[in-house]
Amino acid sequence: MKVLLASPRGFCAGVNMAIDSLELALKQFGPPLYVYHEIVHNKYVVNHFREKGVVFVDHLDEVPEGSTLLFSAHGVSPEIRQAARDRQLTAIDATCPLVTKVHLEAIKYAKLGYTICLIGHEGHDEVVGTMGEAPEAILLVETPDDVARLEVADESKVAYLTQTTLSVDDANRIIARLRQRFPQIASPPKDDICYATQNRQEAVSILSSEADMVLVLGSQNSSNSQRLAELARERGVPAYLIDGTSDIRPEWLSAANTVVVTAGASAPEVVVEECLDLLRDEYGATVEVRTTREEHVSFQLPKELRALETK
Structure with a gap:
């Protein structure tokens, strides 16, 4: 064979950053350390950290008030950030910068009055977080056939964004259908797929x-x-x-x-x-x-951890 x-x-660089963040936070704060959702979507990685005393939660009411909480690489909505503040949690944001980019694009287009077509998979942590930035302005598009069913207030003010982990081919098929229906559709200057x-x-x-x-x-x-x-x-x-x-x-x-x-x-x-x-x-x-291609990308640790890295 x-x-x-x-x-x-x-x-990838985002996963490396998130895992390094969790390792450093564990070293600094000790267990139990809480993470909102899985740090990354991998059974081996999640089990590794569970054995070290990390607790992965799907609801913030599972986290005792005043605890340390790390947001996963997939990002969270403003609602979750506020809930963490309300519970007086020490929050460490390990969101991948490429996901943060999509969040910022959603905020920008929503403020400009656009209807945003978010190409992605319903229920994925990243999609949930992005839609939470402007729920009144975002429509989820999962397949090319979804495009015909979209109802928008102004067809001249439509933009699209994509989940970062999609198939490029699948995304392009949906984008082509969106461009066909909305010839003036706006898009970010740089591709969202990581x-x-x-x-x-x-x-x-x-x-x-x-x-x-x-x-x-x-x-x-x-x-x-x-x-x-x-x-x-x-x-x-x-x-x-x-x-x-x-x-x-x-x-x-x-x-x-x-x-x-x-x-x-x-x-x-x-x-x-x-x-x-x-x-x-x-x-x-x-x-x-x-x-097939060289990669030399790295991302900074979250600002909450950068000072600890040098100690």
């Missing part, structure tokens, strides 16, 4: 043409990881989204000569290495790293 190991893969999401999709798109199968390391609730597996399947290549080696089924690999291995932006490298070890040990795999 030949393994084509995609690069770039795994943690650089890491696009780079990982590009790698799968290129490498899957040489493969019999694609293995994507990532959790089922990880939007960007799901998109990687879908992208390979759209190109006619079987693809499986797995948390780790225990999810791998031998029948998947029985006829696979060339396998692409990649990881979503919230999947740690340790699970990739475990997968490669299994493929080497049980299938005699040789591993070839294939780099």
